[in-house]
Amino acid sequence: MAEVLVYVDHVDGAVRKPTLELLTLARRVGEPVAVHLGAGADAAAATLAEYGAVKVLTADAAEFADYLVAPKVDALQAAFEAVSPVAVLVPSSAEGKEIAARLAVRIGSGIITDAVDLEAGDEGPVATQSVFAASYSTKSRVTKGTPVITVKPNSAAPEAAPAAGTVEQLAVSFGEKSTGTKVVSRTPRESTGRPELTEAAIVVSGGRGVNGAENFSIIEALADSLGAAVGASRAAVDAGWYPHTNQVGQTGKSVSPQLYIAAGISGAIQHRAGMQTSKTIVAINKDAEAPIFDLVDYGIVGDLFEVVPQLTDEVKTRKG
Numbered sequence: 373m374a375e376v377l378v379y380v381d382h383v384d385g386a387v388r389k390p391t392l393e394l395l396t397l398a399r400r401v402g403e404p405v406a407v408h409l410g411a412g413a414d415a416a417a418a419t420l421a422e423y424g425a426v427k428v429l430t431a432d433a434a435e436f437a438d439y440l441v442a443p444k445v446d447a448l449q450a451a452f453e454a455v456s457p458v459a460v461l462v463p464s465s466a467e468g469k470e471i472a473a474r475l476a477v478r479i480g481s482g483i484i485t486d487a488v489d490l491e492a493g494d495e496g497p498v499a500t501q502s503v504f505a506a507s508y509s510t511k512s513r514v515t516k517g518t519p520v521i522t523v524k525p526n527s528a529a530p531e532a533a534p535a536a537g538t539v540e541q542l543a544v545s546f547g548e549k550s551t552g553t554k555v556v557s558r559t560p561r562e563s564t565g566r567p568e569l570t571e572a573a574i575v576v577s578g579g580r581g582v583n584g585a586e587n588f589s590i591i592e593a594l595a596d597s598l599g600a601a602v603g604a605s606r607a608a609v610d611a612g613w614y615p616h617t618n619q620v621g622q623t624g625k626s627v628s629p630q631l632y633i634a635a636g637i638s639g640a641i642q643h644r645a646g647m648q649t650s651k652t653i654v655a656i657n658k659d660a661e662a663p664i665f666d667l668v669d670y671g672i673v674g675d676l677f678e679v680v681p682q683l684t685d686e687v688k689t690r691k692g
Contacts, residue, residue, distance in 0.1 A: 374402040374458040375427075377451055379471065380420065381463045385412015387419045389571050390463040392530035394523055395423040397490040399533060401497045402458050405429060407451045409444055410436045413539065421537020423530060429454070429542040435551060441467055442550035445474040450544045452479060457518060459497045461490075464522040464626075465570070472522045481517025488527045488628065488649060497521065502649045524649070525571045526628040561617075569601045569618060574631045575647070577603030577620055578613075581636020581657065581676055585613040590680050591635060597687040603627065603647075605637045621646035635676045639664025656680065 376398040381388045391406075398404040406425040408416050413430035420428050429451050435443035448471065452460060462472040464486050476483040488509075489500035498513045499521050513519065569575065576598065578591040588602075595602045604614035606621050620627055622642040632650035637643060639655070639662055647653070648667060655664040656672045656679050665671045672679055 375405045375455050376402040377457045377460040378404050378406050379462040380406050380408045385415030387416050390525045392423045393528045394461045396528050396531045399424050401492045409447050417539050422532050424533040424535050425537050426535045428539045431542040431544045439551050440553045441470050446546050446550050447544045448475050459519045462522045464524045469522050472520050476520040482514035483520045485522045487521050487523045567601045572601035574598050574600035575603050575627050575629045576600045576633045578635050579605035579637030580607040594680050594684045597684050605643050638662045
């Protein structure tokens with residue numbers, strides 16, 4: 373059976389959920405071969421095998437951490453040449469899309485970004501994308517070379533399918549230009565204890581209607597009661613009420629959770645572009661004419677300062 377390369381997103385060997393989704397999708401079109409770069413391969417191998425990786429190609433070198441994405445592209449290209457896959461799947465993070473784009477140029481192939489589904493086709497893998505702020509869905513396939521496809525988080529439910537997961541060392545030669553940009557410092561992200569925004573199954577976002585940084589505590593309280601991530605609209609971020617790292621929208625992050633709750637967000641097109649593929653959308657807004665209500669599965673016309681605390685209390689009561 374044809375093989376599919378899957379780039380592994382991990383933190384010191386702890387495999388992140390988007391990779392498990394990629395392995396699940398990869399099995400639809402071939403046998404997944406995982407590419408693990410950096411430390412922690414031994415810890416990751418068991419998880420990768422559990423979710424269907426027939427092989428795990430590993431390479432560990434200082435270049436992966438000391439320089440920007442080019443060394444990782446060198447390694448993924450080496451894996452591509454060793455395997456000759458029918459497709460290469462990469463998570464749709466900022467780094468993942470840069471790696472995918474560089475790889476596609478190097479191997480002379482077409483690229484599809486931000487896919488939300490994948491299926492086998494007579495002439496190669498067919499990817500589904502949400503386009504024009506998720507107003508339409510398109511099905512596309514690459515017509516030149518081996519498809520390089522990035523897939524948005526939460527596009528598929530990870531499904532275990534135990535496979536051999538044979539670990540093999542990957543020989544990598546780094547190009548001269550791959551060490552041209554060095555990482556000189558890192559600042560650890562402050563942990564909130566909440567899920568990563570782009571990977572969360574539930575996201576609670578606040579907008580202009582929150583009316584101040586001090587009021588985001590009620591958004592956080594609802595999120596914490598649900599085990600959710602916290603998002604913010606561009607208006608709230610521009611006002612300095614919440615960090616840009618939590619911005620949802622065209623100029624922020626794209627999310628596709630099972631449940632998205634928008635509180636005090638009018639529904640501008642740039643915000644919709646970042647959350648419209650959510651499976652279930654709930655809006656809370658006192659303006660019954662707000663554009664967000666054209667999009668939602670459930671809408672509550674009311675003051676978020678009254679509705680959100682009641683909703684939080686109800687969630688806590690039911691969980692208790």
